[in-house]
Amino acid sequence: MPSYPDLKGKVALVTGAGRLRGLGAAIALRLAEEGCRVVLHDVAPDAAARAGVPLGDEMAAVKAAVTDLGVDCATVTADLRVEDEVRGMVDQAVGAFGQLDILVNNAGIGFLVGAVTEMPVADWDAVMGVNLRGAFLAMKYAGAAMIERGQGGRIVSIASQAAKSGISLMSAYSASKHGLIGLTRSAAIEFGRHGVTVNAICPNHVPTDLGDWQRETLSRRRGVDMTTYWQRLRDRVPLGRPGAVADTANACAFLCSDQASYITGEAMNVSGGEEYH
Numbered sequence: 001m002p003s004y005p006d007l008k009g010k011v012a013l014v015t016g017a018g019r020l021r022g023l024g025a026a027i028a029l030r031l032a033e034e035g036c037r038v039v040l041h042d043v044a045p046d047a048a049a050r051a052g053v054p055l056g057d058e059m060a061a062v063k064a065a066v067t068d069l070g071v072d073c074a075t076v077t078a079d080l081r082v083e084d085e086v087r088g089m090v091d092q093a094v095g096a097f098g099q100l101d102i103l104v105n106n107a108g109i110g111f112l113v114g115a116v117t118e119m120p121v122a123d124w125d126a127v128m129g130v131n132l133r134g135a136f137l138a139m140k141y142a143g144a145a146m147i148e149r150g151q152g153g154r155i156v157s158i159a160s161q162a163a164k165s166g167i168s169l170m171s172a173y174s175a176s177k178h179g180l181i182g183l184t185r186s187a188a189i190e191f192g193r194h195g196v197t198v199n200a201i202c203p204n205h206v207p208t209d210l211g212d213w214q215r216e217t218l219s220r221r222r223g224v225d226m227t228t229y230w231q232r233l234r235d236r237v238p239l240g241r242p243g244a245v246a247d248t249a250n251a252c253a254f255l256c257s258d259q260a261s262y263i264t265g266e267a268m269n270v271s272g273g274e275e276y277h
């Protein structure tokens with residue numbers, strides 16, 4: 001039983017949705033449950049290898065899970081750092097079903113970590129290139145398509161708790177996610193008169209390939225074993241558990257629905273109460 005009947009038949013492009021355990025796949029499936037037609041995006045495996053992104057090719061399995069729900073699904077690949085590829089991604093998404101109602105800017109990288117004084121500028125640029133430049137480019141072309149069609153739309157970007165607070169060894173990631181909130185707030189003002197809302201979601205501690213890697217790597221770098229890490233998390237998070245992909249996917253479905261039609265420019269925490277500003 002769908003929670004948001006108005007989403008039935010809408011077309012959603014979800015970036016970075018080619019990993020079975022990822023937030024993108026969970027969001028795509030949640031929107032499909034509401035009857036959205038879904039365009040799954042990810043970087044092509046060869047480009048991922050060139051960029052050093054440890055990516056398996058699981059997009060076909062995600063697509064099968066979406067179509068099992070009885071909705072149409074298309075796939076597209078693009079390196080979000082490359083403007084022509086992002087323009088092509090949006091053109092293909094619009095072409096797939098003749099319209100684009102929802103963009104979920106989910107793709108991101110967070111595996112290049114290090115102290116500010118040690119971080120190679122290439123790592124800084126790589127993180128900014130996907131997390132901020134890529135989100136900007138997707139918003140630029142998807143927003144233009146929504147405005148041109150004149151039927152409004154929804155843009156939701158998956159930021160992070162790192163968009164609200166600094167995290168040691170994660171300066172590039174945190175800066176990119178803080179930047180994503182600035183982009184969200186500015187675009188919300190520009191797109192408001194076109195009926196396009198622009199919001200962000202700030203999750204934390206979600207078990208995905210990236211999330212697991214970050215937790216294990218940062219704990220090791222800080223000399224904290226995983227038992228201590230989880231104990232500290234339970235002490236810090238009022239709701240006492242890590243985030244689940246479903247928590248973010250549910251928030252995203254709500255923000256995409258008519259029930260969120262008066263909400264724009266927000267950066268919604270989905271953090272079990274750990275982050276509250």
Ligand SMILES: NC(=O)c1ccc[n+]([C@@H]2O[C@H](COP(=O)([O-])OP(=O)(O)OC[C@H]3O[C@@H](n4cnc5c(N)ncnc54)[C@H](O)[C@@H]3O)[C@@H](O)[C@H]2O)c1
Binds near residue numbers: 015106159160
């Ligand atoms: N997992 C967490 O704990 C957590 C917490 C807060 C925010 N986030 C954010 O959620 C989003 C999804 O993360 P996830 O944990 O599901 O990780 P993930 O690694 O499963 O998903 C990220 C996706 O982005 C894609 N991507 C990377 N570089 C790309 C490029 N150049 N062009 C196009 N796509 C590219 C990857 O291929 C991957 O499919 C990210 O933006 C991440 O920063 C995750």
